[in-house]
Amino acid sequence: MTPPVPRQLAELLNAPHAAARNGAWDAFMGEYSKLLLRTAQRASSSRDDAMDRYIFILEQLQEDDFRRLRAFTADGRGKFTTWLVVVARRLCVDHHRSKYGRPQAGHEPTGANSVAHAARRNLLDLIANEIDVDGLEDEGSLHPDAELLSAERRQTLTAAVAELGLGDQLLLTLRFEDDISVEKIAPMIGLQSRFQVHRRLRHVLEQLRRKLIDRGMTES
Amino acid sequence: MNDNGQQLSDPMVFTETGHLTPEMIAAYLGQEVSGEERQAVQQHLLTCKECRVDLAEASELGAVGRRVRWLAVGLPAAAAAVLAVVLLGPATRDATDDTPVLRGEQAEGTARFKAVSPVDGAEVSLDSLVFRWRSEGTGVHYLLTLTDENGDVFWTAGTSDTSLALPLEVGLATGQRYFWYVDALLEGARSSTTGVREILIQP
Numbered sequence: 145m146t147p148p149v150p151r152q153l154a155e156l157l158n159a160p161h162a163a164a165r166n167g168a169w170d171a172f173m174g175e176y177s178k179l180l181l182r183t184a185q186r187a188s189s190s191r192d193d194a195m196d197r198y199i200f201i202l203e204q205l206q207e208d209d210f211r212r213l214r215a216f217t218a219d220g221r222g223k224f225t226t227w228l229v230v231v232a233r234r235l236c237v238d239h240h241r242s243k244y245g246r247p248q249a250g251h252e253p254t255g256a257n258s259v260a261h262a263a264r265r266n267l268l269d270l271i272a273n274e275i276d277v278d279g280l281e282d283e284g285s286l287h288p289d290a291e292l293l294s295a296e297r298r299q300t301l302t303a304a305v306a307e308l309g310l311g312d313q314l315l316l317t318l319r320f321e322d323d324i325s326v327e328k329i330a331p332m333i334g335l336q337s338r339f340q341v342h343r344r345l346r347h348v349l350e351q352l353r354r355k356l357i358d359r360g361m362t363e364s
Numbered sequence: 365m366n367d368n369g370q371q372l373s374d375p376m377v378f379t380e381t382g383h384l385t386p387e388m389i390a391a392y393l394g395q396e397v398s399g400e401e402r403q404a405v406q407q408h409l410l411t412c413k414e415c416r417v418d419l420a421e422a423s424e425l426g427a428v429g430r431r432v433r434w435l436a437v438g439l440p441a442a443a444a445a446v447l448a449v450v451l452l453g454p455a456t457r458d459a460t461d462d463t464p465v466l467r468g469e470q471a472e473g474t475a476r477f478k479a480v481s482p483v484d485g486a487e488v489s490l491d492s493l494v495f496r497w498r499s500e501g502t503g504v505h506y507l508l509t510l511t512d513e514n515g516d517v518f519w520t521a522g523t524s525d526t527s528l529a530l531p532l533e534v535g536l537a538t539g540q541r542y543f544w545y546v547d548a549l550l551e552g553a554r555s556s557t558t559g560v561r562e563i564l565i566q567p
């Protein structure tokens with residue numbers, strides 16, 4: 145189902161002359177300025193930064209006869225507001241780069257591998273903690289530092305996680321690596337409510353637990 | 365080129381810099397993607413924190429009014445008003461905050477307190493069903509919410525006590541799962557919550 149283009153956007157993109165365009169831009173801003181400002185605020189560490197970015201977003205959206213906004217109608221899937229947030233967020237990243245000559249922390253492609261690697265390690269530790277890996281092991285085989293996963297257990301857990309469906313791997317990543325609440329995760333993985341996420345999560349962790357038991361981390 | 369070679373170069377899915385297009389993120393959130401696209405999106409999200417943050421922000425900021433609709437169904441006006449204060453309070457405050465994104469539960473501005481029983485996932489008998497939680501102090505008002513599996517509010521009740529028995533007229537179905545949580549209304553329009561617990565009604 146293709147959602148209709150919002151009225152304010154259609155009027156803006158179809159405005160026949162400058163005066164109409166100005167009026168349509170005001171109407172567009174009346175509808176979306178709060179959303180754009182909030183997006184800028186959440187991508188910024190200070191109020192001054194947020195205002196700079198907000199202004200930058202508005203300039204960029206107006207550029208080349210609203211070239212960026214016209215891209216929405218080119219596809220037409222999804223909600224305009226969700227699309228607009230992503231476009232605005234990426235403009236914030238561009239703004240940061242143009243101002244400081246480098247991407248914002250958390251947006252850098254360089255060194256991302258080591259960051260991703262560390263996050264992955266952390267993810268495995270968190271999952272292991274959730275499914276009580278220590279409780280699964282013989283006392284005699286416990287790692288001297290019970291807080292950390294042994295290399296062998298890490299490998300077993302990595303393999304077990306990799307066997308899960310993409311959606312379930314994403315669920316674990318969003319919940320444990322990104323620490324996003326179940327309520328916010330629901331729409332991100334196509335579930336209706338936080339209750340369904342809650343249930344899915346328990347199911348996935350139970351699945352992992354069973355896999356680990358099957359692979360020799362026996363309970364007795 | 366790997367198996368994803370074709371998808372990686374698909375301009376509908378990926379930008380020139382190799383990230384998900386805003387169109388694809390919006391379509392994915394609107395569940396208007398094909399099976400292949402969904403797979404490509406999820407595969408990318410697994411390894412790209414930047415796009416996960418974009419997705420989280422688009423999902424949260426771009427979904428206007430969803431919570432309000434969810435609350436509006438089948439609630440007495442007074443309870444709905446209290447619930448709206450509890451649930452919308454943190455979100456409204458958040459709007460003026462410079463809160464960094466992705467701090468999870470804490471980012472919602474809602475503190476936690478402990479639910480005592482039934483324990484999460486417990487199988488419970490209808491005739492002895494009592495919900496209990498830790499006190500959050502004197503003069504605190506609590507609001508218990510019971511929902512069905514879809515998150516639709518089934519029953520809600522307020523109390524200043526730290527327990528509530530389920531009245532018999534609330535007809536829970538045996539063999540069904542329900543979810544419950546308690547919100548505490550604290551001083552200064554603050555609130556805290558137990559978070560969601562699941563129960564299964566014994567057949």
Ligand SMILES: [Zn+2]
Pocket residue numbers: 382383384408412413414415416
């Ligand atoms: Zn990406």
